[in-house]
Amino acid sequence: MCGILVSAVRASLSDTEKFRNAWSALGDRVSRRGPDAIGEHRVENGNTCYYFFSSVLNLRSEFIRQPIFVSDSNEHQSLFFWNGEVYAGVEMGPSESDTRILASLVRPILRHSTVSEVREGLENLFSNINGEWAFALWHAGTATLFIGRDILGRRSLLWHLPVGSTSSLLGGLFVSSVSTTPYTRNSGDTLESGAEVAKWPKGFWEEVPVGIHSLELGHDDREETLSVRVSSSLLNQLLAPVVLPGLAHSGHGDISRQTAPSSLATTPRLEHPSGATVDSFLDAINNSVRLRVECIPGNTTHSPTRLAILFSGGLDCSVLALLADSYVPDGEGIDLINVAFENPRSRGVESRRNGFEGKHSHQTSYAELQGSSSGSLVPPTFNPICPDPEFSSPWDPTYLVPDRITALASLAELRRLRPRRPWRLVAVNIPFSAALAWRPIVESLITPLSSVMDRDLGGVFWWAARGVGVVGEQKDSEASHYRTPARVFLSGLGADELLGGYSRHRTAYLNGGYVSLAESLAADAARLPSRNLGRDDRVVSDWGREVRYPFLDPGVLDWCACTPIWEKVAFGVGTEVDPVDIGGSAKGGRDDLVGDKWVLRMAARRLGFESVWKEKKRATQFGSRVAKLFLDEAKAKGSDVLFE
Structure with a gap:
């Protein structure tokens, strides 16, 4: 796992105390995500300065520091940041680093000369991965930042896109795994009062949407503003298991147009899922x-x-x-x-x-x-x-x-x-x-x-x-x-x-x-x-x-999509199980519809639990x-x- 932090600001802002304090505060918070190693790098592109910071929590036998410098065929030095785990979809040994393996798979993609080609290559690569991830990639060949999150957004990534004058933090680009706190910490890891830094304006940070995004920066010297053109791609993964669990499996397509079949309304309820x-x-x-x-x-x-x-x-x-x-x-x-x-x-x-x-x-x-x-x-x-x-x-x-x-x-x-x-x-x-x-x-x-x-x-x-x-x-x-x-x-x-x-x-x-x-x-x-x-x-x-x-593994999601809904949920389970046993009401009525997560309850019972399978949901x-x-x-x- 890693913490990711990227910023792009005009050179005139990068040397100010305002920016240094904000960058330091973000770096302190991101470093807590990865106590094993930190890495920093700076890239100048015209009047724009790119700052990169990463922290690493090593959860593989092979230890790899970040960022990884990846060279393309033109010897451009691109930067790759990986925050995630690969469980399947990429060939790798149990002791190998998924960070190193993915960097090697990214290298051929960097040879493309256009932003759309690179984004499409990244989309094809990450669509095959079973895992929980977010990444950032600075592509030197096109001077473009690419970022992405898995289809469920299981790894945090926030962004702030430039707004207004580059003389303020609002005018810069920020991408970070996490926001900051209005307090600083000392080496003893206790809070210190005072020292309020980088208290971001309300609405400054937004969650990066799931998918792959390219961020191309431009600047207007007359208006003293940065602009960013964002292009996005959804992952080529089967979305139906996520959005319509338990309905007929319709494969790829526009998930917003899929609807529940009317036959579900008259399907007989089963007292238990089958063995x-x-x-x-x-x-x-x-x-x-x-x-x-x-x-x-x-x-x-x-x-x-x-x-x-x-x-x-x-x-x-x-x-x-x-x-x-x-x-x-x-x-x-x-x-x-x-x-x-x-x-x-x-x-x-x-x-x-x-x-x-x-x-x-x-x-x-x-x-x-x-x-x-x-x-x-x-x-x-x-x-x-x-x-x-x-x-x-x-x-x-x-x-x-x-x-x-x-x-x-x-x-x-x-x-x-x-x-x-x-x-x-x-x-x-x-x-x-x-x-x-x-x-x-x-x-x-x-x-x-x-x-x-x-x-x-x-x-x-x-x-x-x-x-x-x-x-x-x-x-x-x-x-x-x-x-x-x-x-x-x-x-x-x-x-x-x-x-x-x-x-x-x-x-x-x-x-x-x-x-x-x-x-x-x-x-x-x-x-x-x-x-x-x-x-x-x-x-x-x-x-x-x-x-x-x-529970969010693709195999489990696919099972949910392919299994009839009445085999998973059994509200109104019948008389074989006393509702009182699993938190319902002996008087009947609404509370005796006790079949929530019924297939999971039956699985727990199969595993040998005597009481756990009856536990009522509690927030x-x-x-x-x-x-x-x-x-x-x-x-x-x-x-x-x-x-x-």
Whole structure:
């Protein structure tokens, strides 16, 4: 994995303190994504200066620094930046660097003399890749910058296209894996107050759309402006599995014109998917997990753990954890990262419910904790590497939130099913003071997203990726501090969107049967590139970790597209399963339509889970208790926009 940063500005701006501060701030943030190596380069093209910066997180046995200098037949030195993982589609050995292999495949493309020919060559190359990626390529022959993201946007890439005079930052071109924070850090990795730098104007950054883009810069000396001509190409990959999961497979074409067949409205419901359907689904998701786990190099630290799971204890992550067990060497631990927030709104209730006052019961009131002012926050010194002394056991009632309770129960099931695996539940307990102090950092990382829900979910994953918590084997045993050495995290994102895991899918089915359900699933899948994936990459990678998504593998997407929707989702499953067993209502009505993600539930049951397969879907922000955490957002909805 790598962090990518490129800027093009007029030479007159490049020497100003304004630009140097902005570039330095961006470089500091991008460098956190790749702690193993950094690289910088500068190219002058007339009155325009191009600046390049990269950071590398090495997740291959063969270590390659970036940028890679690639020469074409005319000896032009082009620059290649690769942020991603190749799982299939390119011939390479298990120990080889995908960065080096791709650079060698890019070299023949550089011989083309026109921008459109180079873009078409890149499109053909990257359309064949199964992986999660973003890249940047400076083509010296045409003085053009090419950038791209995979079809789902699983790696973050932001851009700002020039607007107005080149005397301001708005007049320059910026491409970056991440935005900056309004704070700087010192070598001790603690926040320093003051030193506000590069606080970008609202709307400065935008997500780069998925696909391949060429950026040709021009300049007007009289108007003192830069201009950029952007040309884009979609990848030649099958889009139907992403946008219309569970409908008839129509192959390539204009996905916006594909519709659900009317026959779905009258198709009889099945009480269960067939055994063959469950088997084929397990084959698809198991192969996806294998591709993402087998290629992780061994860890050389004293704790040889190479893999962690973003773990709420729910259905999706528990299945991934169990499948990953087959591809991690015997005796090596798998870390299950579970996040819980101290939420003063519920602290007293939970303490009374557990029969005693928690260790934080002496603290001041909620209003006093946060302070009466909702103005700018100056974070206290709080070291994100060393555990805070208030961090306590996984069973502390302050942090015994719904997701913690579920995680402990699922951990017991994993240990029963795979007793020889050292499963380690890492309880990441976040004091209210820490969540409040670090709120500005999370809000900067989710940029350009800006909703309350994005900040809440981004906060959960940011603290999870930090990987610092406590572990304890038994409720009454002494807990110890722990920091995961794993650099790769697995996420269950995608299961809800593809397999009908949200309540809105149930509502759609009630209102319009399988036709409406299919349309709802299609809309959710289509939103993935712009909603979740770039955000999650930015917050997780800020700690030098990489997140991978087994449910979004092309093999799983293709399975979803080819499998009838009633074989995956079974709202109104019949009488064989008591709805109460899986979170429904014994009284009937809307709540007893309990068949969300039904094929995944049946797969979990086939794998041997006794309770996990029955777990009801719970939103991460509520399960971790990060929702409604801050006093100034007591009445805010998840869709409300921050900073307004």
